[in-house]
Amino acid sequence: MPRIKKTKYAVLGMLSIKPMSGYDIKQYIDFSISYFWNENYGNLYPVLRQIEKDGLADKQVEQGDGKPNRNIYYITEKGKKELLEWLMEPVNRQPHRIELLLKLFFGHEISAENCIQKLQEEKEIHEGLLREYENVEKVLKSEKKYSSHEGLEFWLITLSYGKHDSKAKIAWCEESIKKLEKMKK
Amino acid sequence: MPRIKKTKYAVLGMLSIKPMSGYDIKQYIDFSISYFWNENYGNLYPVLRQIEKDGLADKQVEQGDGKPNRNIYYITEKGKKELLEWLMEPVNRQPHRIELLLKLFFGHEISAENCIQKLQEEKEIHEGLLREYENVEKVLKSEKKYSSHEGLEFWLITLSYGKHDSKAKIAWCEESIKKLEKMKK
DNA sequence: GCGCCCATGTAACTAGTTACATGATTCA
DNA sequence: TGAATCATGTAACTAGTTACATGGGCGC
Numbered sequence: 001m002p003r004i005k006k007t008k009y010a011v012l013g014m015l016s017i018k019p020m021s022g023y024d025i026k027q028y029i030d031f032s033i034s035y036f037w038n039e040n041y042g043n044l045y046p047v048l049r050q051i052e053k054d055g056l057a058d059k060q061v062e063q064g065d066g067k068p069n070r071n072i073y074y075i076t077e078k079g080k081k082e083l084l085e086w087l088m089e090p091v092n093r094q095p096h097r098i099e100l101l102l103k104l105f106f107g108h109e110i111s112a113e114n115c116i117q118k119l120q121e122e123k124e125i126h127e128g129l130l131r132e133y134e135n136v137e138k139v140l141k142s143e144k145k146y147s148s149h150e151g152l153e154f155w156l157i158t159l160s161y162g163k164h165d166s167k168a169k170i171a172w173c174e175e176s177i178k179k180l181e182k183m184k185k
Numbered sequence: 186m187p188r189i190k191k192t193k194y195a196v197l198g199m200l201s202i203k204p205m206s207g208y209d210i211k212q213y214i215d216f217s218i219s220y221f222w223n224e225n226y227g228n229l230y231p232v233l234r235q236i237e238k239d240g241l242a243d244k245q246v247e248q249g250d251g252k253p254n255r256n257i258y259y260i261t262e263k264g265k266k267e268l269l270e271w272l273m274e275p276v277n278r279q280p281h282r283i284e285l286l287l288k289l290f291f292g293h294e295i296s297a298e299n300c301i302q303k304l305q306e307e308k309e310i311h312e313g314l315l316r317e318y319e320n321v322e323k324v325l326k327s328e329k330k331y332s333s334h335e336g337l338e339f340w341l342i343t344l345s346y347g348k349h350d351s352k353a354k355i356a357w358c359e360e361s362i363k364k365l366e367k368m369k370k
Numbered sequence: 371g372c373g374c375c376c377a378t379g380t381a382a383c384t385a386g387t388t389a390c391a392t393g394a395t396t397c398a
Numbered sequence: 399t400g401a402a403t404c405a406t407g408t409a410a411c412t413a414g415t416t417a418c419a420t421g422g423g424c425g426c
Contacts, residue, residue: 005413006282013291023377037287038280043414045379066423068377087295091285091303093310095223099191100276101343102222106198108336110272115339118276125278151293153368154300157361158286168353176342183338190385208405228386230407253394253405
């Protein structure tokens with residue numbers, strides 16, 4: 001079973017929204033899905049060239065007077081077809097690694113204080129994320145640019161995932177901190 | 186900033202519980218932390234050899250009559266020290282990728298039915314996991330072998346993470362399925 | 371004058387995955 | 399008979415990361 005190059009599909013998906021440059025794609029990803037998907041230029045640009053080579057997108061150079069040129073990519077029929085096929089396929093689950101949990105699993109080797117600190121940090125991160133999700137949701141629902149976005153409902157579903165996730169993590173952190181505080185006594 | 190080889194610390198952590206062979210470590214990981222940490226033999230065995238070479242563990246060959254020999258590794262003082270140092274360090278967060286969310290984000294490209302199916306599958310997976318977590322918790326609390334486990338509280342904390350996580354995901358799936366059902370009408 | 375943003379790109383790297391191999395024993 | 403478990407290992411691979419380079423424009 002060969003591993004899948006997922007960057008390709010993330011890129012095709014972005015290009016299905018509108019034609020974009022590599023730089024645009026990165027910006028869009030960072031704003032819209034960065035809490036569950038990351039891409040970096042070092043991978044993005046080569047993948048874009050491959051996508052063009054495979055006829056999944058057409059490139060058009062936008063002359064920037066003064067500014068650098070921009071390579072704008074337009075998804076082709078072939079590209080769209082390949083995207084849809086991938087989207088229809090069942091989700092390929094793969095194992096993940098959560099360093100915080102590994103450290104906590106061996107937590108009795110270190111001080112409860114140190115563990116509490118890690119949990120506190122985790123909690124604060126998720127409190128921040130939660131605020132972000134709520135902000136983005138507001139923006140999506142109010143700004144016309146987004147409220148007419150074709151896939152708005154789906155965007156909101158992924159946002160809701162983030163909210164559920166962060167809330168659960170905050171609750172778990174609080175519960176665990178309490179447990180550890182008790183242990184100290 | 187060089188990337189960290191985390192397998193090393195997972196292995197050292199396991200050896201801090203008790204001396205084990207590579208095979209044992211894999212079994213232990215699969216039973217105890219597989220829902221947030223994975224290791225495979227192809228990586229485990231080379232890392233174990235490196236750990237021994239670096240003086241972080243000592244190897245002792247256990248003659249198996251009939252059965253294959255087992256290489257049992259014992260953590261050294263140096264190994265323990267390196268483990269503790271790593272455990273004390275702040276958690277190194279790195280981005281993750283959730284394929285289900287990527288597919289849902291572009292969900293308007295395909296049928297709501299297909300999306301619902303994906304959510305249904307996700308829900309069922311987490312219902313299964315939840316049952317597993319509850320079983321493991323029962324075992325840990327009842328079986329003497331585990332109830333005297335040094336880091337039991339910490340094990341329970343990581344289990345609780347799994348429970349919070351799966352419950353949140355189940356709730357999100359149900360909510361999202363409802364949203365999509367409404368959309369279909 | 372400094373640093374950030376725009377915009378694209380390359381080279382070097384590596385941690386981890388997959389596939390394969392061996393061979394005895396146990397269980398259905 | 400055949401599959402699963404025990405037990406260790408190697409070779410080939412690769413997707414993605416990091417670090418670096420370029421250079422003009424813009425804001426403070």
